[in-house]
């Protein structure tokens with residue numbers, strides 16, 4: 432009897448403990464939301480500031496300096512130049528378990544310069560890079576979330592560690608495999624990634640853009656000679672490029688339908704009367720999973736080898752990027768979905784809708800404006816759904832990860848273009864980023880305060896996701912990050928772009944600094 436009583440008391444204590452914890456979680460969540468709201472000006476400044484920097488992959492110097500500065504000022508310890516990448520870093524706060532990672536991209540798109548709030552093509556600087564994907568808003572989401580979490584952890588003595596990572600050169604699929612190789616995710620228990628979208632949602636399994644790839648440049652080396660006077664003395668590197676491409680295009684007919692491959696000739700020689708001694712071609716080999724990506728890549732090498740044999744040239748290659756198809760964690764996605772539903776879509780006003788519809792009209796798309804409902808939890812995509820690639824895929828294979836799509840852009844934009852920059856330093860993006868920051872903070876609290884959730888996430892990772900397929904990097908041990916990429920392009924435009932960097936000490940918003948009426952639409 433005494434024993435049973437003790438058991439009852441124990442059960443009661445346990446359940447009241449759980450109750451207290453749950454209540455605690457609810458009140459912490461309320462506190463988190465209020466704190467995110469109180470950071471709205473910072474969110475606006477971060478979105479606008481990074482938009483104005485418009486830096487291409489591997490050249491995110493100002494962006495990284497700015498973001499790490501904010502984190503350092505708030506007590507985060509920053510390690511710079513990680514994994515041999517000058518613009519990569521890790522910012523850490525707190526101590527002990529769990530360790531929650533936050534990642535989002537910071538690079539922009541070539542030739543995507545665009546005045547924000549203007550619903551037609553109107554570049555700030557013609558030909559310059561710009562945030563034609565909306566990566567400028569991601570750090571506003573993640574940094575706000577971690578600052579809020581830090582305040583809560585301090586105030587309530589909650590143990591745990593926060594780690595912030597930048598997605599450097601995501602547009603080149605250029606860095607995640609190297610961050611992993613440098614061991615940066617070894618002690619991380621879960622990663623909450625975010626990416627800008629025109630919707631509010633999350634998913635699990637291979638959820639979107641399910642392809643992975645290698646991005647590799649082949650350089651052929653021949654012998655120069657006078658193309659008319661002594662062609663027999665020359666060996667054309669351009670011939671090798673053309674034969675490689677021809678070989679690949681014939682072989683393409685006999686590849687799986689799931690593959691996608693494309694190339695550009697990056698060097699075709701100098702002038703016709705000189706037999707080109709140097710030429711180069713840049714390939715993307717995309718497939719649905721690691722074994723098939725590797726198979727494609729090896730076939731590419733075979734084509735290059737054969738082309739060099741046919742032409743009496745030699746070749747070298749450089750891996751520029753690689754990405755596993757992402758696979759997101761079901762357990763964390765379900766938790767995140769509840770938070771998305773609790774927060775709901777931002778409250779768009781007439782100006783936001785006017786901008787969205789005017790841009791949609793300009794693009795010849797349905798003029799249905801901004802979305803007003805959050806998405807349902809997205810199950811794994813069908814195996815044959817083609818798409819782009821994202822090198823966060825690699826991270827999702829080494830630690831349970833989810834990828835929040837937050838609503839800071841306009842539906843029906845083409846992606847990777849000036850049109851995708853139109854909303855990205857306007858109230859529309861500020862509101863969407865605020866909503867995203869809320870979900871990031873809430874989901875992190877769920878993980879920090881519920882060890883069971885994290886444990887279940889790892890069970891999914893081990894017993895479902897990686898049961899039959901384990902992570903092997905697509906990069907070889909000798910491959911190094913392509914940190915020289917985009918240097919010349921950025922150097923060409925940076926002096927002019929500098930004149931348009933956002934000065935938040937003088938102007939309330941970037942729109943105000945540029946003197947743009949929000950929204951500006953064609954009459």
Ligand SMILES: [Zn+2]
Nearest residue numbers: 536564601626
């Ligand atoms: Zn992106």
